[in-house]
Amino acid sequence: xxxxxHLVFAxxxxxxxxxxxxxxxxxxxRDDVQEWQxxxxxWQTLQLKQGIWEDEYLSTLVEWTKAPACVAxxxxxxxxxxxxxxxxxxxxxxxxxxxxxxxxxxxxxxNVDDVSMWLATPEFEEAIGYKRAELDAEVPxxxxxxxxxxxxxxxxxxxxxxxxxxxxxxxxxxxxxxFDALLDELGFPEAxxxxxxx
Numbered sequence: 001x002x003x004x005x006h007l008v009f010a011x012x013x014x015x016x017x018x019x020x021x022x023x024x025x026x027x028x029x030r031d032d033v034q035e036w037q038x039x040x041x042x043w044q045t046l047q048l049k050q051g052i053w054e055d056e057y058l059s060t061l062v063e064w065t066k067a068p069a070c071v072a073x074x075x076x077x078x079x080x081x082x083x084x085x086x087x088x089x090x091x092x093x094x095x096x097x098x099x100x101x102x103x104x105x106x107x108x109x110x111n112v113d114d115v116s117m118w119l120a121t122p123e124f125e126e127a128i129g130y131k132r133a134e135l136d137a138e139v140p141x142x143x144x145x146x147x148x149x150x151x152x153x154x155x156x157x158x159x160x161x162x163x164x165x166x167x168x169x170x171x172x173x174x175x176x177x178x179f180d181a182l183l184d185e186l187g188f189p190e191a192x193x194x195x196x197x198x
Contacts, residue, residue, distance in 0.1 A: 002077025
């Protein structure tokens with residue numbers, strides 16, 4: 001069973017859990033949050049279980065941190081929709097694991113009573129192919145939006161847009177790893193993992 005919930009990435013000199021957006025959710029929240037290894041410069045990632053995060057929280061978080069932030073809506077570690085927001089209101093989105101996203105977004109025909117039967121048909125595979133092509137066509141704009149967002153965050157990606165596009169088309173078993181790789185590629189400082197004690 002994979003992870004379903006949200007990955008919240010933002011910069012603050014204080015712990016992100018101190019943000020007012022989290023204070024309103026109640027004390028039980030702390031049991032449902034995992035903090036990832038922080039990145040230099042105050043960049044932090046929180047892994048929140050399903051049901052804690054609301055869409056409007058992103059703009060509230062950007063306002064509190066006065067820095068760009070993003071959130072990945074993750075489903076069963078298979079697929080994620082990443083939404084980024086700058087302090088000036090610039091917003092971008094990108095899907096991670098496009099094949100899984102296409103399967104998730106395909107709408108079944110209205111005349112089918114049992115959707116599970118439709119999933120085993122050539123028509124379903126064809127519909128996924130069309131949806132995958134639609135998502136693929138959006139990748140260049142998604143990559144450009146991500147680079148503009150990262151630039152506003154003050155990081156300079158040495159990589160070209162084509163490398164971000166390639167990553168957005170990549171498939172990983174755990175989409176959380178793809179999210180982390182995207183942040184690396186966009187130029188955010190990599191997390192420093194503590195040395196194991198002898």
